[in-house]
Amino acid sequence: MRPEHAPAVLAIYQLGIDEHNATFETTAPTWNAFDAVKLPEHRLVALDDGGHVAGWAAVVPVSDRCTYAGVVEHSVYVHPGARGRGVGSALLTALITSTEAAGIWTIQSGIFPENTASLALHERAGFRIVGTRERISRHRGRWRDVVLVERRSPVVD
Template sequence: MTGMHITTLLPEHADQVLAIYQAGIDEGNATFETTAPTWEAFDAAKLPDHRFAAVDEDAKVLGWVAATAVSDRCAYAGVVEHSVYVDPAARGRGVARALLQALIASTEEAGIWTIQSGIFPENAASLAVHERVGFRVIGTRERIGRQRGAWRDVVLLERRSPRIG
């Protein structure tokens, strides 16, 4: 996408990042969360070397991606879980793909061998972009959680590094 660049996600992006997160929450097909966290909670939960923002020429955040460790056990040191969110006005322009590619590059460089995610099956666009950048469906966790009074399934995806492991 022209006019966009990927940069490290920084505290000055906080308000826009959390607004994009809340927009995804409000749409109902992105997460079980009901409210975006505070910046402090978000910042503390995300791995500092694996979080990026897509920013336009006016410094507007178009989307973000961030990873968390799946476990503190050393056997899982090379496994992270990620989230990627795109501003509704910027969808369909390659933002998610660019963010996922940046995440893949940073995790490969760090020796991380698996990136995983759980996506609602109704979120067809997210499933498609993940598959385009090398994620594969592992399976579906049926009725894994309730959202707004209804049981929801979650499709599990992973990307295994072809270079590591």
């Protein structure tokens, strides 16, 4: 992911936000805010045949404590027009490869239970459900649960 991808990345993020089942966020951040928190070495885009961004993946550290240096939280977003074509799977596979090469041992995320496509994608990629945080926060006027998923690397000790 390079700065020239920023408008498309943020537009895809906003499309996911607008569907109401991807995140608690209500608007995509500015590029500066996005850039400030996402780890630069683990930001990926998938390009379609025309060179347009079809999806993206990125991670943030879960903590600044050194004991959690190998644990990240990730996001994967696919443009609605590119869904069902393996974009999410390709991004998640590449993200796993990237993070394992850097010694990251756990990738985690929280997914709304209604986002069944994302839950299935993560299951196929080797993530397991850790639990459900019930009524963790209000989103657009209603309480929402979040399913916690994680993937522990089999190759990073």
